[in-house]
Amino acid sequence: MTLTNSHQPFSFSALKRGYANPHKLYDDLRATDPIYFDSLSQCWIVTGYAEVIAILEDERFTSDLGTYSPKSAMGWDAVQATLTQSVFFKDGIEHQHANHYLLKHIAQTAKRLTNDIKTIVHQRFSTLAPDGSMDIVKDFASAISFAATLRVLGIDIDEQQKFIRFLGYSETISDIASGYPVGNAQDLAMLISYLRQQVAQKKKAPSDDLISAFLAAPDIFPDEEAVLSSTLMxxxxxxxxxxxxxxxxxxKILDRWPELQAEFxxxxxxxxxxxEEALRMSPPTRYIARWARQDAxxxxxxPGKHHIRRGQxxxxxxxxxxxxxxxxxxxKEFNLAHRPVKHLTFGFGKHRCPGASIARIEAHASLQELLHLSHLKxxxxxxxxxxxxxxxxxxxxxxxTFDPHQ
Structure with missing residues (x-):
């Protein structure tokens, strides 16, 4: 899928329109130039593995949303302002210290909460398994990931209706954070207010959780607003x-389910x-943005004309x-032998996602439960x-659907 304009055969707009199956366009872009300038959107599109790593590791590029990200024109400024204050959206020594601190605490949390996360997964699975059908995204994956993330942060939402409502708020904030503002701004303001209350409570009575760990590091998270923004992130x-x-x-792997179930x-x-193969094939975020802090x-x-201007x-x-x-x-084939080349789903090097270990624990436990379901399709x-x-x-x-009796 390409545009007909001979002067602009590829564009970011085309990639957005074809997001459900973009791989032909990725292939064509990569073959033409893995670092391609889209004159229509005035941005660079990077589709090559080595090229992505090089820019992630290049100090001339920044992810500082507070400096470069445009403000929303749809009433989301309060939410975006909160998100962009997070130290994890910064660069330099400040970001490195925060990331190192978070990595240390996430590693400790992963060890401490592994059984808790497995219990969350098992309880959700046990609720759905007798029915013979479910929405694997809405009923299973979304509820598990939200409950596990709350557990890591140290937030306890016992009331089911409140849990469901706040889960919806989190979905909308995910859209806003990625630059796709939809939903109700007033509802989101309520979620931020709730998280602010949680931070204030943890400050008075800290416990063994991530919000308390943020509060215990005033040199990295200097005030409650910094803790709030990082909690929301x-x-x-x-x-x-x-x-x-x-x-x-x-x-994506249901067509191989009988084979995988037998191997399990x-x-x-x-x-x-x-x-790991599912992570490679279905990264949670299709792309991430960087800005040139100087000419590069x-x-x-x-090889090619890759002179990236400051601010682009x-x-x-x-x-x-x-x-x-x-x-x-x-x-494009699901292949368990694709290692040892590492996918870039969680970033690379110092820009690697610190929550990767928690995500893997949730995924491993979920797949372990799902692989007990026969005729899953x-x-x-x-x-x-x-x-x-x-x-x-x-x-x-x-x-x-699946066979609930096997």
Whole structure:
């Protein structure tokens, strides 16, 4: 799928329109130029594996949303202002210290909460398994990822209706954070107010959770607003990451389900292998943005006219990089042997997602439960529905059926 204009054969607009199946366009873009300037949108589109890594590691590019991201024109400024205050959207020493601190606490949390997360998954699975059908995104993946993220943060929402309502708010904040503002701004303001109360309570009575860990590091998170913004970022990123991995990732391998289920009998480590390939094929975020903080000429490193000007936006398509045939053989095929080349779903190097270990625990536990379901397949009476957000993509809804008696 390309545009007919001979002067602009590719565009960011075309990639957004074709988000459900963009791989032909990725292939064409990569073959033309893995670092391509879209004159229509005035941004650079990066689709190559090595090229994405190079820019992620290049200090001349920044992810500082507070400086470069335009303000919303749809009433979301309060939400965006809160998100952009998070130290995790900054660069330099400040970001490195925060990321290192979070990595340390996430590692400790992963060890401490592994059984709790497995219990969350098992309880949700046990509720749905007797029915013989479910929406693997809405009923299973979304509820699990939200509950697990709340547990990591130290937030306890016992009331089911309140849980469901706040889960919806989190979905909308995920859209806003990715630049796709939909939903009710007033409802989101209520969620931020609720989180603000949680931060204030943790300040008075800290416990063994991530919000308390933020509050215990005033050199990194200097005030309650900094803690609030980082809490909101964790809630958003943690929820959307595992929801897409479990929901969309599982849906993509249903045609091989009998084979995988049979192999699981003799290979208990199979869920971990499936998880990594599902992560490669269905990254939670299709692309991430960087801005050039100064002129950067990449022409010698990557042949072509790649003189990126100060202030220009660069879109790093993690999804395209994960399908780069120069690094992954037959990348459009689900293949458990695609390692040892590492996918870029969780970023790379110092920009690697600190919550990756928690996401993997949730995914491993979920796949372990799902692999006990026989004849798991898409529900022919209720087709899957794509998430209209072109940045996140994946399924918004994916009904499946299975044999509840086996």
């Amino acid at each position: 964790i809630l958003t990123a943690g929820h959307v990451t595992t929801k897409k991995l479990i929901g969309t990732g599982t849906a 009998v003799n290979n208990p480590a199979l869920p971990k292998l499936i998880c 000429d990449l022409s010698e490193q990557f 936006k660069v879109l790093l398509f993690l999804e395209a990089a994960n399908y780069d045939p120069r690094y992954f053989e037959n990348p 898409l529900d022919p009476a209720h087709p899957a529905v794509w998430n209209p957000n072109p940045i996140l993509g994946g399924f918004r809804s994916c009904p499946v």
